[in-house]
Amino acid sequence: MDATTPGPLAxxxxxxxxxxxxxxxxxxxxxxxxxKKYGGLSQNRIASACHLTPGKVSTIISGRQQVTSFxxxxxxxxxxxxxxxxxxxxxxxWETRQTEEDPPQEPTGERSRTEEVPWWPDATVDLAADLxxxxxxxxxxxxxxxxxxxxxxxxxxxDPLEGWLQPAAPSAPRHRRGRLxxxxxxxxxxxxxxxxxxxxxxxxxxxxxxxxxxxSEVAAxxxxxxxxxxxxxLYRVMAQLAGTxxxxxxxxxxxxxxxxxYVLALRASHAGGDRIFGANVLAGMARQMLYRxxxxxxxxxxxxxxxxxxxxxxxxxxAMLHTREAWALSAMGRATAFRRATAQAAExxxxxxxxxEPYWIAYFDEAELAGVTGGRLLDLARQNPRQHAExxxxxxxxxxxxxxxxxxxxxxxxxxxxxxxxxxxxDVTGAVEExxxxxxxxxxxxxSRVRVQLGELYPYTVGHSTSRPVREARDKIRDLLSN
Numbered sequence: 001m002d003a004t005t006p007g008p009l010a011x012x013x014x015x016x017x018x019x020x021x022x023x024x025x026x027x028x029x030x031x032x033x034x035x036k037k038y039g040g041l042s043q044n045r046i047a048s049a050c051h052l053t054p055g056k057v058s059t060i061i062s063g064r065q066q067v068t069s070f071x072x073x074x075x076x077x078x079x080x081x082x083x084x085x086x087x088x089x090x091x092x093x094w095e096t097r098q099t100e101e102d103p104p105q106e107p108t109g110e111r112s113r114t115e116e117v118p119w120w121p122d123a124t125v126d127l128a129a130d131l132x133x134x135x136x137x138x139x140x141x142x143x144x145x146x147x148x149x150x151x152x153x154x155x156x157x158x159d160p161l162e163g164w165l166q167p168a169a170p171s172a173p174r175h176r177r178g179r180l181x182x183x184x185x186x187x188x189x190x191x192x193x194x195x196x197x198x199x200x201x202x203x204x205x206x207x208x209x210x211x212x213x214x215x216s217e218v219a220a221x222x223x224x225x226x227x228x229x230x231x232x233x234l235y236r237v238m239a240q241l242a243g244t245x246x247x248x249x250x251x252x253x254x255x256x257x258x259x260x261x262y263v264l265a266l267r268a269s270h271a272g273g274d275r276i277f278g279a280n281v282l283a284g285m286a287r288q289m290l291y292r293x294x295x296x297x298x299x300x301x302x303x304x305x306x307x308x309x310x311x312x313x314x315x316x317x318x319a320m321l322h323t324r325e326a327w328a329l330s331a332m333g334r335a336t337a338f339r340r341a342t343a344q345a346a347e348x349x350x351x352x353x354x355x356x357e358p359y360w361i362a363y364f365d366e367a368e369l370a371g372v373t374g375g376r377l378l379d380l381a382r383q384n385p386r387q388h389a390e391x392x393x394x395x396x397x398x399x400x401x402x403x404x405x406x407x408x409x410x411x412x413x414x415x416x417x418x419x420x421x422x423x424x425x426x427d428v429t430g431a432v433e434e435x436x437x438x439x440x441x442x443x444x445x446x447x448s449r450v451r452v453q454l455g456e457l458y459p460y461t462v463g464h465s466t467s468r469p470v471r472e473a474r475d476k477i478r479d480l481l482s483n
């Protein structure tokens with residue numbers, strides 16, 4: 001239903017006190033029954049409007065199933081045109097009539113941009129120019145609402161990446177002579193570092209355009225004939241900027257676009273001879289696959305990274321790769337293999353020394369290892385709370401003690417994870433306290449990943465309607481997610 005389509009409910013239905021009370025309490029069994037009675041809508045009509053199955057609507061009305069998903073609450077609001085304030089949501093987009101045309105969607109032909117580009121340095125420059133050009137012509141509203149399409153997986157993703165293991169071909173001669181020196185490339189690298197640090201702390205892609213602008217500038221410099229030392233440095237800067245653009249796109253929900261920037265980052269690190277950063281890019285791609293519930297693809301990506309950087313990766317990078325491996329193994333239900341990979345990560349990290357590895361891996365310390373391990377134990381605890389919930393909480397507390405609110409996105413995810421551990425253990429009082437901490441931490445970041453995780457915490461607060469603290473915690477989550 002678009003913004004100008006009238007709602008299926010007559011205005012007087014939503015003016016009824018009993019309907020308003022049911023909506024405010026998220027008592028959709030009562031709300032749907034009242035809407036059927038006074039609004040004249042059948043279960044099938046309610047289901048169709050809200051993009052639910054008739055069977056699900058039936059179980060909700062009968063009281064056999066509660067609406068615990070924040071996404072479903074939003075679908076009900078939008079499908080039945082129930083104003084946001086009646087459900088504790090921010091005003092929905094359709095509540096004010098749109099006067100602008102819908103923004104353009106992601107450009108067509110996106111799928112062919114990265115898979116068929118040969119592993120030549122100059123082809124990588126062309127790819128960077130193509131990707132940034134299409135992004136920079138879209139305004140912010142368009143980028144936010146555009147559909148990026150599904151990210152590739154399986155052989156379609158993995159086979160084209162095998163070129164990373166082969167030596168880079170020499171660059172083709174350029175007709176234009178570049179005048180960039182080492183000092184200028186160092187300044188570009190400093191800017192790339194600043195963007196990366198900002199995204200790691202805040203997330204959300206607020207500086208996405210600035211990163212793309214810098215990436216476009218680096219591509220323009222590489223399109224000229226630079227000295228070999230300068231050219232190699234520029235490719236490495238391109239890789240770092242493309243990696244940051246990938247995480248920003250992913251953090252904004254643009255999965256396919258994020259994958260394209262990851263591939264660009266991998267190709268640029270290959271052209272710049274930076275196998276260590278290339279392994280880091282592959283680890284980022286693996287994490288994206290894990291969030292999409294594709295652990296086998298993630299494991300293949302990690303193994304590709306380990307194969308390509310085995311003789312050059314330092315202890316922190318090796319430890320980080322082992323944690324990605326452990327993540328994939330835990331997602332596949334291989335608990336013994338998960339523990340083995342986690343132990344290998346701890347062993348590798350124990351030999352790490354300060355300032356011996358690239359700046360971008362310095363974040364991976366004991367607190368990061370504890371946070372990642374706690375998150376994976378939490379995955380296992382959802383299946384077996386009695387065995388894993390307390391251990392997961394212990395690891396997450398270790399992470400919180402080692403990295404405070406300045407860690408931004410990671411700190412917020414830790415807080416959310418700890419709250420869930422308390423719920424799984426049946427400690428509602430402790431869970432409510434952690435929910436308040438989690439919401440405050442989430443307010444400090446623009447990361448959509450944080451909000452997705454907070455939305456997954458929401459169902460734990462449903463079903464405790466007699467508990468005022470739980471209701472307050474639920475309202476706090478709902479208020480943040482609705483804005």
